[in-house]
Amino acid sequence: MPDKPVPPGERTTENIYWLKNIRLVSILLAIWFVAGFVLSIFFIDVLNGIKIGNVGLGFWMAQQGSIYIFVVLVLVYALLMDRIDRSAEGADD
Amino acid sequence: MTDQLNSFTLILAETDPARPWTWTFVGLTFALYLYIGWRSRVRETAGFYVAGQGVPAIANGAATAADWMSAASFISMAGLISFSGSDGSVYLMGWTGGYVLLALLLAPYLRKFGHYTVPDFIGARYYSETARVVAAICAIFVSLTYVAGQMKGVGVVFSRFLEVDLTFGVIIGMAIVGFFAVLGGMKGITWTQVAQYAVLIIAFLIPAAAISNELTGSWMPQSAFVTSEIPQKLDQVLIDLGNEVGYTTPFGKFSQLNVFLITAALMFGTAGLPHVIVRFYTVKDVRAARYSAVWAILFIAILYTTAPALGMFARYNLIQTLDQSRIEKLTIDFTDAEKSDLEFSFPDQRDAAVEAVASAKEADGDSDPSYSLVYDLVSAEGKPLDWATRWQRTGLLAFDDFSGDGTISLKLTDHDGNPETPATSENLKIDRDIIVLSTPEVAGLPPWVIALVAAGGLAAALSTAAGLLLVISSSLAHDLYVRYLAPDASEARKVNIGRRAIIVGILVAGYFGINPPGFVGEVVAFAFGLAAASFFPAIFLGIFSTRINRAGAVTGMIVGLSFTFTYITMCTADKVLPMLFDKPYLTPEDWWFGISPQGIGTIGMLLNFVVTIAVSSVTSPPPQEVVDLVYSVRNPHNSGEAQEH
Numbered sequence: 220m221p222d223k224p225v226p227p228g229e230r231t232t233e234n235i236y237w238l239k240n241i242r243l244v245s246i247l248l249a250i251w252f253v254a255g256f257v258l259s260i261f262f263i264d265v266l267n268g269i270k271i272g273n274v275g276l277g278f279w280m281a282q283q284g285s286i287y288i289f290v291v292l293v294l295v296y297a298l299l300m301d302r303i304d305r306s307a308e309g310a311d312d
Numbered sequence: 313m314t315d316q317l318n319s320f321t322l323i324l325a326e327t328d329p330a331r332p333w334t335w336t337f338v339g340l341t342f343a344l345y346l347y348i349g350w351r352s353r354v355r356e357t358a359g360f361y362v363a364g365q366g367v368p369a370i371a372n373g374a375a376t377a378a379d380w381m382s383a384a385s386f387i388s389m390a391g392l393i394s395f396s397g398s399d400g401s402v403y404l405m406g407w408t409g410g411y412v413l414l415a416l417l418l419a420p421y422l423r424k425f426g427h428y429t430v431p432d433f434i435g436a437r438y439y440s441e442t443a444r445v446v447a448a449i450c451a452i453f454v455s456l457t458y459v460a461g462q463m464k465g466v467g468v469v470f471s472r473f474l475e476v477d478l479t480f481g482v483i484i485g486m487a488i489v490g491f492f493a494v495l496g497g498m499k500g501i502t503w504t505q506v507a508q509y510a511v512l513i514i515a516f517l518i519p520a521a522a523i524s525n526e527l528t529g530s531w532m533p534q535s536a537f538v539t540s541e542i543p544q545k546l547d548q549v550l551i552d553l554g555n556e557v558g559y560t561t562p563f564g565k566f567s568q569l570n571v572f573l574i575t576a577a578l579m580f581g582t583a584g585l586p587h588v589i590v591r592f593y594t595v596k597d598v599r600a601a602r603y604s605a606v607w608a609i610l611f612i613a614i615l616y617t618t619a620p621a622l623g624m625f626a627r628y629n630l631i632q633t634l635d636q637s638r639i640e641k642l643t644i645d646f647t648d649a650e651k652s653d654l655e656f657s658f659p660d661q662r663d664a665a666v667e668a669v670a671s672a673k674e675a676d677g678d679s680d681p682s683y684s685l686v687y688d689l690v691s692a693e694g695k696p697l698d699w700a701t702r703w704q705r706t707g708l709l710a711f712d713d714f715s716g717d718g719t720i721s722l723k724l725t726d727h728d729g730n731p732e733t734p735a736t737s738e739n740l741k742i743d744r745d746i747i748v749l750s751t752p753e754v755a756g757l758p759p760w761v762i763a764l765v766a767a768g769g770l771a772a773a774l775s776t777a778a779g780l781l782l783v784i785s786s787s788l789a790h791d792l793y794v795r796y797l798a799p800d801a802s803e804a805r806k807v808n809i810g811r812r813a814i815i816v817g818i819l820v821a822g823y824f825g826i827n828p829p830g831f832v833g834e835v836v837a838f839a840f841g842l843a844a845a846s847f848f849p850a851i852f853l854g855i856f857s858t859r860i861n862r863a864g865a866v867t868g869m870i871v872g873l874s875f876t877f878t879y880i881t882m883c884t885a886d887k888v889l890p891m892l893f894d895k896p897y898l899t900p901e902d903w904w905f906g907i908s909p910q911g912i913g914t915i916g917m918l919l920n921f922v923v924t925i926a927v928s929s930v931t932s933p934p935p936q937e938v939v940d941l942v943y944s945v946r947n948p949h950n951s952g953e954a955q956e957h
Binding site: 233236237240244247248251255256259260261263264267271272273274275277278279281282283285286287289290292293294296297300301304 | 393401417538539542571599948
C-alpha cells in the first residue's frame with residue numbers, strides 16, 4: 220500500500236488506530252483466505268483423506284465449515300473493533 | 313438462474329388441497345407488507361434513500377439478507393448445488409465469503425462517508441463527474457437486468473401456484489413493490505424486507521427439516537450432513553449408475569482453476585453489488601454498520617448451510633425412490649387436443665404400450681415431440697409414487713426413451729459432457745427447481761407447507777426486487793437527474809423525482825419480466841463479473857490508499873469492465889446477441905486458459921488493480937481535500953454528522 224500517514228511516521232492517535240485496524244483486518248482476511256481457498260479448494264483432495272462423521276473434511280469445509288468461519292470472522296471483527304475504538308477514545312482524553 | 317423458473321406448470325391442478333392455503337398465506341403476507349409500507353411512508357430524501365439512517369443493526373441485517381436472497385436463491389440454489397455435487401461450493405462460499413470482504417473492507421467506511429449511493433462515493437473520492445456517471449450507469453445496468461428476473465419470478469410463482477396469468481402475476485408484483493417502494497422509499501423497503509426475511513426463512517427451513525428427519529432421523533440438516541450415511545451411499549449410487557465421480561468428489565463439474573476463479577468472482581462481485589452496499593448506509597453509525605454485517609451474514613448462513621444438506625438428501629432420495637421403480641400405468645399425453653390420450657396398464661398391456669410409443673415417435677419424424685409420457689410408478693418397496701406423476705405433468709420431471717421393460721432404470725447410458733444439464737441419465741430429466749419445490753410432497757408434508765413455499769418464494773422475489781428498484785431510482789434520480797438537471801430542487805421535489813424514477817424502474821422491470829430478453833439467464837455472470845471488475849477495486853483502493861487518483865481509477869474501471877464484458881459476451885454470444893450468432897464465439901474448448909465466463913470477473917478485477925496502481929503511480933497525487941476525505945472516512949467518530957451534502 221503506497222500509503223503515507225499524515226504527518227508521515229508520527230505516532231498520532233489516528234495513525235495508531237489505523238495501523239491496529241489494518242493489522243486486525245489483515246489477520247482476519249488471512250484466515251478467510253485459508254478457510255475459503257487453501258483448505259476448501261487448493262488442498263480439498265488432501266483434506267478429504269480425513270473424515271469427520273461420514274464426509275471428507277475438505278468437502279465439509281467447502282460446503283459448511285467455511286461458511287461458519289466467515290460468520291465468526293465478521294463477528295470477531297465487530298467485537299475487536301469496539302475494543303480498538305475504545306482504546307482510541309481513551310487516548311484522546 | 314432465473315430462466316429455470318419458467319418451467320413448472322400446473323402444480324395447482326394436481327395439488328388442489330394447497331390452493332386455499334396458498335391464497336390465504338399470500339394474501340396475509342401481502343397485507344402485512346402493505347401495512348408496513350403505509351406505516352413507514354416518508355417525506356424527505358434521507359428517509360427515502362437511506363431510511364433516515366436510523367435502522368437498528370439487527371433489522372438492517374435481516375433486511376440485507378432478504379435483499380440478497382432472491383427468487384432464484386430460494387427456489388433454484390439448493391437444486392443447483394444438488395446437481396453440482398462438491399463443486400456447488402462455488403455458490404455457497406462465493407455468496408457468503410463476499411460478506412467478509414464487505415464487512416471488513418467496505419461497509420464501515422462507506423457508512424462513515426455517509427452519502428446515499430456508491431456513485432456518490434466514487435464521484436467524490438475520484439473528484440470526477442465522469443467516474444460518477446460511469447458508476448451510475450453500471451449500477452443501473454446491473455440492477456435492471458437483475459430485477460427483471462425477480463419480476464418474472466413473481467409472475468411465475470403466481471401463475472403456477474395460483475393459476476393466474478403470468479402477465480397478471482407480474483402486474484400484481486409490480487403493484488405491491490411499487491406501493492411500498494414509492495410510498496416509503498428505503499424506509500418502507502427496509503421494514504418490509506425484515507418481514508420478508510422472516511417469511512422466507514421459515515418457508516425454507518420447515519420443509520428442509522422435515523425431509524432431513526424423514527431420511528436421516530435428525531431434524532437438523534446441518535448435523536445430518538455429517539452424521540448420516542447418505543453422503544457415502546450417494547457417492548456409491550452415482551458411481552453404480554455410471555457417473556465418473558461421486559457426489560462428494562471435487563472438480564467433477566468445474567476444473568480446479570475454475571472453482572477458484574468462480575468462487576473469487578462471486579465473492580468480490582457480492583462485495584461490489586450496489587444494492588447490497590447501499591444497505592449499510594441506512595444504519596445509525598459505523599459501529600452499527602459492523603454489527604449489521606454480523607447479523608446479515610448470520611441470517612444468510614442459516615439458509616446457505618441448510619441448502620447443501622437439502623440438496624444432497626433430495627438428490628439421494630430422488631434416485632433411490634425412482635431407480636428400479638415399477639411402471640403401473642403409462643399415459644401417452646398428446647399435445648394435439650384432437651388426439652385423445654392413451655392409457656396402458658402394466659404389465660398386462662405392455663406390448664401394446666411399446667407399439668403405441670413407437671408409432672407416436674415415428675409420426676413425429678424430426679419435428680418436436682407431439683406427445684409426452686406420464687408414468688404412474690410404484691417404488692421398488694411397493695409404495696405408490698403419486699408425487700412423481702404430478703411432477704411429470706409439470707414437465708420438470710420426465711422419463712424418455714421408453715424401453716418397455718416395465719421398470720425405470722437411471723443407469724447412465726450416454727453422457728453428453730455438458731455440466732449445465734441437470735440430467736442424471738438418458739432416461740431421466742430432473743429440473744433443478746424440483747429439489748426445493750417438491751420437498752414438501754416427497755416428505756409427505758401437509759398442503760399448508762406447499763402454500764408456505766409459495767409465500768416464501770414471493771417474499772424472496774419481492775424483497776430483492778424492491779432493493780434493486782431503489783438503486784435504479786437513486787442512480788437515475790439522485791446521481792444523474794437531480795445533480796445535473798435540477799440541482800436546486802427542494803427536498804419535497806427531490807423525493808418526488810425519486811418516486812417517479814422508481815415508477816419508471818418498475819415499468820421497465822415489469823416489461824422485461826413479461827418479455828424476458830434472451831440474456832436474462834446470463835445475468836448472474838454479468839452482474840457479478842462486472843461488479844467485481846469495476847466497483848470493488850475502485851472502492852477498496854479509494855479507502856485504503858490516499859495515493860490512488862482519478863486517472864488511475866477511471867482507467868482501471870474502464871479496462872476491467874470492458875475486458876470482462878467482452879469475454880462474457882464472446883462466450884455467450886448466442887444468448888446475448890441471438891440475431892448475430894447461433895453459437896458462442898468462444899466455445900468451452902476455446903476458453904482462454906480454460907477460464908469459464910463465470911470466473912472471468914476475477915481476472916478483470918486483477919487487471920483493474922494493476923492498471924489503477926500503475927497509472928496512479930505515474931500521474932500526480934489526488935488533491936489535499938480528497939486525501940482529507942480518505943482520512944475522515946477511516947475515522948469512525950462523528951459518523952452521525954458526516955451526511956452533509
